[in-house]
Amino acid sequence: xxxxxxxxxxxxxxxVGGFFISVPPGHIxxxxxxxxxxxxxxxxxxxxxxxxxxxxxKLFNAQILEYTIAENFDISNKESLGDVxxxxxxxxxxxxxxxxxxxxxIDKTNAPELWENIGENFVSKxxxxxSRSRISAVFAGLDLDQIKNSRTQIxxxxxxxxxxxxxxxxxxxxxxxxxxxxxAKEKSASAQVIYERDEAxxxxx
Numbered sequence: 731x732x733x734x735x736x737x738x739x740x741x742x743x744x745x746v747g748g749f750f751i752s753v754p755p756g757h758i759x760x761x762x763x764x765x766x767x768x769x770x771x772x773x774x775x776x777x778x779x780x781x782x783x784x785x786x787x788k789l790f791n792a793q794i795l796e797y798t799i800a801e802n803f804d805i806s807n808k809e810s811l812g813d814v815x816x817x818x819x820x821x822x823x824x825x826x827x828x829x830x831x832x833x834x835x836i837d838k839t840n841a842p843e844l845w846e847n848i849g850e851n852f853v854s855k856x857x858x859x860x861s862r863s864r865i866s867a868v869f870a871g872l873d874l875d876q877i878k879n880s881r882t883q884i885x886x887x888x889x890x891x892x893x894x895x896x897x898x899x900x901x902x903x904x905x906x907x908x909x910x911x912x913x914a915k916e917k918s919a920s921a922q923v924i925y926e927r928d929e930a931x932x933x934x935x
Contacts, residue, residue: 748782756793760842762786768846772838788845790836794904797832797857799865808854815912818866822873826924827912830888832861833904834896844900856899864891874913878924881908 751773753759759773763785773787780787798812805813815827834857836844848855868888869877877884885906893903911924 751778751780751787757789758792758838758841759787759789760845768842770842772841790841792836792838794833794835799830813858816862816865818869820874821871824874824913828865829910831907835902837900837902840900860895
């Protein structure tokens with residue numbers, strides 16, 4: 731999955747001579763003004779005026795997107811919306827490998843600050859490091875019995891932990907769905923599955 735699904739537009743000067751910005755449904759636009767920098771106003775769906783050549787518009791996808799943590803995910807493109815499984819050690823010393831989906835979207839009101847302070851590399855600068863850190867930290871504070879018996883509660887805790895960090899960066903976490911958690915008893919042993927990938931998971935609110 732390409733990062734262009736999140737940052738979907740670049741310069742739109744060529745649209746009607748550069749005087750108009752057309753924002754489609756489910757998207758927002760921010761304006762960079764060569765004299766004042768990134769403007770605080772966020773433009774919603776519709777047709778908007780701008781100053782050609784002096785102002786540059788960028789479109790952002792404001793819909794909920796999925797960040798997938800799964801086996802064999804290709805992270806050669808650092809801005810791909812996903813990651814390889816996260817490995818950590820539980821509170822009682824077991825090695826676990828976690829696969830999950832993180833549902834997130836841009837905080838529309840903070841989109842100008844996000845563009846100005848972080849730029850377009852949201853995944854490599856924010857989503858991937860925060861998701862790795864928070865998921866590892868949550869599972870490191872749990873023992874194996876808690877992991878086996880508290881899936882829904884763990885998902886809620888992960889959402890809270892990730893969202894508290896995302897909000898500072900202009901993103902919102904809508905939910906975390908655990909798809910598969912594996913336990914390896916020994917290096918030479920095959921992995922024991924704690925959560926099945928096809929097991930029904932609670933829906934995010």
